[in-house]
Amino acid sequence: MAAVMIGVDPHKASHTAAAIGPAEEPLGGIQVRAVASQAAQLLAWAAAWPERTWAVEGATGLGNLPAQQLVTAGEVVLDVQPKMAARVRLLASGNTNKNDPGDAGSVAVAALRSRAPRRVTAEDHTAVLKVWSKRYRDLGRARTQVACRLHAVLADLVPGGFSREITAGQGASMLKRIRPSGPAARARRELAAEFPGLRRLDGQIRDTRNKLAAAVQASGTTLTGIFGVGPVIAAAILGEAGDTTRFGDRDRFAACNGTAPIEVSSGGRKIHRLSLRGNRRPGHAIHMAAVTQIRYAHSPGRAYFDRKLAEGKTGKEALRCLKRQISDAIYARLVADAAPRGTPAQAEGPGGQSGNGSVSCAAGSHPGRRLFGKATPGPHPSLRPTATARRAVQATAFKTSHGSP
Numbered sequence: 001m002a003a004v005m006i007g008v009d010p011h012k013a014s015h016t017a018a019a020i021g022p023a024e025e026p027l028g029g030i031q032v033r034a035v036a037s038q039a040a041q042l043l044a045w046a047a048a049w050p051e052r053t054w055a056v057e058g059a060t061g062l063g064n065l066p067a068q069q070l071v072t073a074g075e076v077v078l079d080v081q082p083k084m085a086a087r088v089r090l091l092a093s094g095n096t097n098k099n100d101p102g103d104a105g106s107v108a109v110a111a112l113r114s115r116a117p118r119r120v121t122a123e124d125h126t127a128v129l130k131v132w133s134k135r136y137r138d139l140g141r142a143r144t145q146v147a148c149r150l151h152a153v154l155a156d157l158v159p160g161g162f163s164r165e166i167t168a169g170q171g172a173s174m175l176k177r178i179r180p181s182g183p184a185a186r187a188r189r190e191l192a193a194e195f196p197g198l199r200r201l202d203g204q205i206r207d208t209r210n211k212l213a214a215a216v217q218a219s220g221t222t223l224t225g226i227f228g229v230g231p232v233i234a235a236a237i238l239g240e241a242g243d244t245t246r247f248g249d250r251d252r253f254a255a256c257n258g259t260a261p262i263e264v265s266s267g268g269r270k271i272h273r274l275s276l277r278g279n280r281r282p283g284h285a286i287h288m289a290a291v292t293q294i295r296y297a298h299s300p301g302r303a304y305f306d307r308k309l310a311e312g313k314t315g316k317e318a319l320r321c322l323k324r325q326i327s328d329a330i331y332a333r334l335v336a337d338a339a340p341r342g343t344p345a346q347a348e349g350p351g352g353q354s355g356n357g358s359v360s361c362a363a364g365s366h367p368g369r370r371l372f373g374k375a376t377p378g379p380h381p382s383l384r385p386t387a388t389a390r391r392a393v394q395a396t397a398f399k400t401s402h403g404s405p
């Protein structure tokens with residue numbers, strides 16, 4: 001660890017830095033405006049401490065730009081999560097007032113005390129995936145908002161409104177058939193005509209999806225070989241995962257994405273529940289992959305899901321088990337993709353994990369087919385097993401409990 005730790009509390013309009021020594025003694029501070037010369041001003045101020053390390057709060061969020069500028073200048077930069085600095089402020093025995101200099105000092109103390117600090121590296125291809133993934137997510141939310149507003153207006157013009165998911169063409173066709181009978185109806189029709197943004201948003205979503213697919217393909221990842229993982233899901237996972245070495249093992253990766261259950265035991269009652277911790281974005285991507293596997297009867301995930309139901313688990317418990325299997329398979333592929341070319345790979349078990357034959361193949365690739373995009377169309381998609389599948393599961397459970405004739 002360097003002799004001086006410099007904490008940076010970033011804001012939109014300004015950045016505050018505070019330097020501390022090895023004994024956490026304050027050495028000085030500075031506040032600079034968020035301008036083009038912000039990094040040069042910080043470096044000029046810190047020139048008095050040649051052996052220095054920078055700690056930026058939220059280096060993947062609001063502090064991304066100053067952190068990347070310092071990394072480009074050849075500085076050693078650490079990423080400090082905001083909750084770590086908040087805990088330092090909470091446990092401080094001295095001045096606990098919240099202000100920018102105090103926050104910067106807390107960031108420096110948190111980095112100095114951290115046992116495994118995360119070093120900031122120069123942005124690579126994962127940053128591109130993260131940018132387009134966020135763009136795709138924002139466009140989807142904007143389209144949903146516009147469609148909901150159009151539905152609400154049409155419900156006031158036509159009895160029952162539009163009962164299904166509406167497209168731009170359907171909305172325009174429906175508006176042409178409406179003959180308003182009064183000033184209020186005419187006003188509502190004019191308002192509905194001002195929602196032609198669906199067609200524009202659909203085009204932007206289509207273009208962004210194509211850019212996502214191209215970026216995922218350029219990354220050379222093998223995540224799309226997992227059933228139910230297309231370019232959109234792969235981009236969300238790759239953009240948030242970043243350097244896989246920071247996880248250590250598949251259990252930490254599962255804890256990071258929220259697929260590792262939390263124990264809520266008391267006395268002799270030991271149960272686990274859904275984890276609400278971790279990064280929700282890769283967790284949501286894994287959830288969508290699990291739902292896609294369950295929807296298709298020919299997928300290995302559906303077989304695993306039905307087997308968990310036969311063991312007595314509820315639908316939600318079986319879904320959580322499947323999500324954990326998919327998380328383990330994703331982690332195995334991330335590690336394999338990050339390994340140097342020519343490195344001998346260990347034999348993969350049924351679940352996509354090296355040498356682990358105890359887990360299910362639910363998260364593995366579809367036999368004989370490398371899926372890229374939507375899963376192969378199968379039976380009618382449904383999260384609930386079909387009547388035939390339920391009878392088969394019940395018959396299997398009955399034979400298991402009573403013995404085969």
